[in-house]
Amino acid sequence: MTYQFDFAALLPYWPEFVHGLWLTLQLSAMATVLGFIVGTLCAIGRADGPPAVKWAVAAYVEVIRNTPLLVQIFLVYFGIATLGFRIGANTAAVAALVVNVGAYTCEIVRAGLESVHKAQLEAADCLGLSRVQTYWHVVLRPAVERVYPALTSQYVLLMLASSITSQISAEELTAVANRVQSDTFRSFETYIVVGLLYLLLSFVVRIAFWLVGLGVFVRRRKLGTAL
Amino acid sequence: MSAVANPTRAAREDTPRSPQAGAPVVRLHDVHKSFGALKVLDGVSLDVGPGEVAAIIGQSGSGKSTALRCINALETIQQGTIHVCGHAIHDPQLDRRALRRDVGIVFQSYNLFPHLTAEQNIMLAPTCVKGMTKAQARELAREVLSHVGLAEKAEHYPEQLSGGQQQRVAIARSLAMRPKLMLFDEVTSALDPQLTGEVLKVMENLAREGMTMILVTHEMAFARKVASKVVYMHRGRVWETGTGAMLDDPQTPELRAFIGNGL
Numbered sequence: 001m002t003y004q005f006d007f008a009a010l011l012p013y014w015p016e017f018v019h020g021l022w023l024t025l026q027l028s029a030m031a032t033v034l035g036f037i038v039g040t041l042c043a044i045g046r047a048d049g050p051p052a053v054k055w056a057v058a059a060y061v062e063v064i065r066n067t068p069l070l071v072q073i074f075l076v077y078f079g080i081a082t083l084g085f086r087i088g089a090n091t092a093a094v095a096a097l098v099v100n101v102g103a104y105t106c107e108i109v110r111a112g113l114e115s116v117h118k119a120q121l122e123a124a125d126c127l128g129l130s131r132v133q134t135y136w137h138v139v140l141r142p143a144v145e146r147v148y149p150a151l152t153s154q155y156v157l158l159m160l161a162s163s164i165t166s167q168i169s170a171e172e173l174t175a176v177a178n179r180v181q182s183d184t185f186r187s188f189e190t191y192i193v194v195g196l197l198y199l200l201l202s203f204v205v206r207i208a209f210w211l212v213g214l215g216v217f218v219r220r221r222k223l224g225t226a227l
Numbered sequence: 228m229s230a231v232a233n234p235t236r237a238a239r240e241d242t243p244r245s246p247q248a249g250a251p252v253v254r255l256h257d258v259h260k261s262f263g264a265l266k267v268l269d270g271v272s273l274d275v276g277p278g279e280v281a282a283i284i285g286q287s288g289s290g291k292s293t294a295l296r297c298i299n300a301l302e303t304i305q306q307g308t309i310h311v312c313g314h315a316i317h318d319p320q321l322d323r324r325a326l327r328r329d330v331g332i333v334f335q336s337y338n339l340f341p342h343l344t345a346e347q348n349i350m351l352a353p354t355c356v357k358g359m360t361k362a363q364a365r366e367l368a369r370e371v372l373s374h375v376g377l378a379e380k381a382e383h384y385p386e387q388l389s390g391g392q393q394q395r396v397a398i399a400r401s402l403a404m405r406p407k408l409m410l411f412d413e414v415t416s417a418l419d420p421q422l423t424g425e426v427l428k429v430m431e432n433l434a435r436e437g438m439t440m441i442l443v444t445h446e447m448a449f450a451r452k453v454a455s456k457v458v459y460m461h462r463g464r465v466w467e468t469g470t471g472a473m474l475d476d477p478q479t480p481e482l483r484a485f486i487g488n489g490l
Binding site: 117119120122123124125126127128129130133137138141142145217218219222223225227 | 299301323324327328330331332334336338339340341342343344351352355356384386387400401404
């Protein structure tokens with residue numbers, strides 16, 4: 001085996017890599033925030049909603065968890081176009097990722113909600129808190145704190161899975177890599193670099209989640225104990 | 228141990244808010260409640276006047292906790308009427324939020340919110356329900372915490388407190404809403420004797436200050452000493468009612484057996 005590595009051939013493309021990296025980060029961040037909101041609302045709907053909502057959420061979760069992400073991305077991208085709306089590939093990518101990760105978030109957060117004892121809800125009710133206030137102040141924070149490691153892993157996976165949106169020519173990191181390797185014919189080097197960049201991104205996402213956790217879970221930060 | 232020479236009751240009778248004065252704060256009339264085929268309340272009637280302390284005693288399964296939960300609209304009843312502080316609890320149109328402003332309840336398992344400090348636990352309802360600012364609510368929290376002797380624990384989380392302290396914080400949390408009626412559901416059953424003592428002391432002080440209270444309890448000595456009305460429940464019915472002295476002179480064989488078993 002006498003393969004000659006030539007990473008220098010990639011050097012002229014560094015601004016594109018940076019651009020791709022940045023876009024991947026943006027896509028992931030948006031999908032994370034929106035997906036968390038969608039997933040959490042679904043989890044509450046499934047745990048505490050009227051029967052129609054419970055069924056709708058259950059159907060959504062099962063459909064998403066049992067179909068490939070790539071198919072979902074195509075469905076969102078071409079589906080929206082067929083309906084007559086013109087949206088960019090990046091927007092479609094975020095939409096598809098939100099739909100996807102929302103379903104997984106729903107299941108994780110639901111486990112968290114179930115861990116909150118009914119007596120907590122009763123205590124909040126007896127103090128006069130409304131349903132919304134109870135969820136916001138009493139239920140969500142302990143629920144999310146308990147499943148936070150699982151959520152973190154899920155959103156790292158989401159960031160990695162965003163590479164698939166290169167298939168609808170969203171301009172993220174993997175799409176950049178595809179173009180660079182077809183220009184330079186240095187496929188191996190290109191994907192080594194991209195792999196390392198994803199590793200870096202994973203690290204960044206984990207750090208970000210850790211920092212958010214420190215800010216939100218004050219009790220845990222101060223006492224260091226599990227809830 | 229007789230109730231006659233009791234300084235607590237003597238003090239209560241001197242106050243203008245003496246028991247029995249005015250319309251009842253709580254009135255249950257012929258209340259029936261079943262869980263499926265199991266009849267839990269079988270025609271319960273009970274009046275509690277302003278400033279009264281009513282202790283409900285009885286075996287497990289006698290319906291005493293259910294009765295308390297019905298008073299706070301935590302259970303729906305099948306028959307009868309319940310009036311609490313002017314609210315018709317049996318009415319399907321009941322304004323629960325209005326009821327919650329008038330009635331506080333403390334549970335056996337404390338039910339403090341574990342992710343909030345003692346102070347934050349107390350501040351939550353005043354800010355959410357009464358629209359207080361954080362500063363006002365914090366001041367109020369400090370006030371009620373010192374009332375239960377825990378001023379220095381404001382910044383502590385529930386897990387850093389003993390069971391007795393947690394229960395006192397739970398009492399303070401209810402008091403912060405300035406309820407007209409306080410319900411206590413076996414609040415000392417999970418505590419050892421020493422911690423039980425510190426919680427009972429807080430409750431005794433409340434009683435002395437004229438708070439209307441209904442407590443479900445297994446603490447016979449406390450019921451005898453502090454309660455102005457003792458209600459013995461048996462098989463879902465009010466079996467015997469009287470003052471604390473009733474425990475020294477039970478009229479029914481069931482109460483006699485119950486007290487005998489308890490001693």
